[in-house]
Amino acid sequence: MTQARLRAGVIGCGFFAQNHLHAWATIPGVDLVAVCDRDPARAQAAAAAFNVPGCYTDAAAMFAEAKLDFVDIATTMPTHRALVELAASHKIPTVVQKPFAPSWEDCIAMVGACKAAGVPLMVHENFRFQAPLMAVRKVIESGAIGTPHFGRLTFRTGYDVFANQPYLAKEEQLIILDLGIHVLDMARVYFGEVETVYCQTQQIRPGIRAEDMATMLLRHRSGATCIVDVSYSSKIDPDPFPQTLLEIEGPRGSVRMLRGLRMVVTSDGVTTESDVSTPLLPWTSQPWHTAQESVLNTQQHWVDCLRQGIAPQTTGEDNLRTYALVTAAYRSQAERRAVAPQA
Ligand SMILES: NC(=O)c1ccc[n+]([C@@H]2O[C@H](COP(=O)([O-])OP(=O)(O)OC[C@H]3O[C@@H](n4cnc5c(N)ncnc54)[C@H](O)[C@@H]3O)[C@@H](O)[C@H]2O)c1
Known part of the structure; x- marks a missing residue:
């Protein structure tokens, strides 16, 4: 080292x-x-x-x-x-x-x-390192809910992402590739690799070239099913941007991420609720701060791995499996059928 x-x-x-x-x-x-x-x-x-x-x-x-x-x-x-x-x-x-x-x-x-x-090559997949999403992973890996068999991971917002990223309006593939890719990556983390993806997309906002809503149904190799739904055109008040909200169920209980990053865990009939939001750093600001902190965590992970000579979590090779879910989702939408991701 x-x-x-x-x-x-x-x-x-x-x-x-x-x-x-x-x-x-x-x-x-x-x-x-x-x-x-x-x-x-x-x-x-x-x-x-x-x-x-x-x-x-x-x-x-x-x-x-x-x-x-x-x-x-x-x-x-x-x-x-x-x-x-x-x-x-x-x-x-x-x-x-x-x-x-x-x-x-x-x-x-x-x-x-x-x-x-x-x-080494690492993809900067920062959702893996978001404190609330890591807290959920810890619950699952502790066995508190048993092996998960159902989930819904949802990221719906009306936040104007086009203001900071005007190039998004011109993309031929929009929300699945830009944002869905993060949430699909977390589905792999929580439920393992995917057998098939079924996807329906919608384009709601005028003046853009591609889909700004997508609803995806994943069948995992474990037998679990997971719905991943993402939207840039949801009128929600208060807007939860950029929170990923979720519910995951297993034979012993469930874990839910509610608005405001309150994590509710039910395990063997006992329910606990905790605040898994993150404090502001000197250089972070609302509403982005949890995402900004995850950038720091991602980069610290890279440095730790580089120093120890070990592969980071989100190697290029690992990211191919996430990217394959994105391409499967687009093929599913085009062909109107469930599609197996490329190996
Ligand atoms: N993980 C997240 O939450 C998150 C959020 C926003 C953006 N992103 C990603 O970050 C990336 C950058 O997005 P952005 O919005 O900052 O884009 P941007 O257009 O604001 O910035 C990109 C910069 O790269 C420069 N550039 C392009 N090609 C170059 C080259 N060959 N050599 C040197 N400079 C070059 C451009 O001049 C520009 O300043 C994208 O891939 C985007 O998807 C991730």
Whole structure:
């Protein structure tokens, strides 16, 4: 296990990368030595705000000069493959934002490039590291409700995601790929791998190109069934954004995540309720703070794994299984039948 300080670089200094930058600045033993954005103003603003010595508009120049121990790619998905392959060619361990890529072929290529280079690759799947969702996982893994046989994981909001992420309005695949991917990942965590996916989508908001609601029914290999439903067009007051609410049942009881992140566990007839919301950090704000804190947890997990030389939870290879649920959901919608995810 190495305790040496780690030299980090970040590519993409846009909207969500601000959370990555704050998190790297917080994690002990990490020196943020380079930032890169093809928009020079964004790169310069990040370098100034986080006191970063290296400021680049070209990732190739950053890799050539900055002597990185790892790189964190926080750009949008069309650029991921070229940047991950570039990192692999420099043998640099890599974190890359979700969605992994626009196509299955790109995802496979990135996993292959990092494997061939012998470097770890982690997808920045931050829902795995959200405190409330980790609390639910702990309940399930404790055996308190028995092996889960039914679940509903739901993320419905009317929060204007298009204000911060205007590119979403132009996507040809929207909410399943952008948000459903996180919730489908948690379905794998809670219920295991998936046998079939049945999906129906809707497009409610005018002026966008693709679906902003999706209802998915998963049949897991364990026999469990799980409904995953996501929406960007729900008029709910108060709006729970960005909370994932859920109910999971097993033979001994149930676990529910209610609005306001109150977790209710029933086990052998005894019910307990706890507050699993997270406090604000100096750099986080409502309503995003639980998601922002999960960015810190995700990146701390990466550093811990890198230091110990072990694979992180959300390797590129692991994320292929989540990505396969996304592609199965879109195929299911198109073909109007239940679809087995690609192996
Ligand atoms: N997990 C979450 O909760 C969450 C939330 C929001 C966004 N995201 C993800 O974060 C990623 C980034 O989204 P965003 O909204 O911050 O996008 P953004 O457009 O605000 O920022 C992306 C930045 O990357 C830069 N960039 C693009 N290609 C580049 C390249 N080749 N070299 C250098 N810089 C390059 C752009 O100039 C831009 O500044 C997306 O994949 C998105 O899905 C995740």
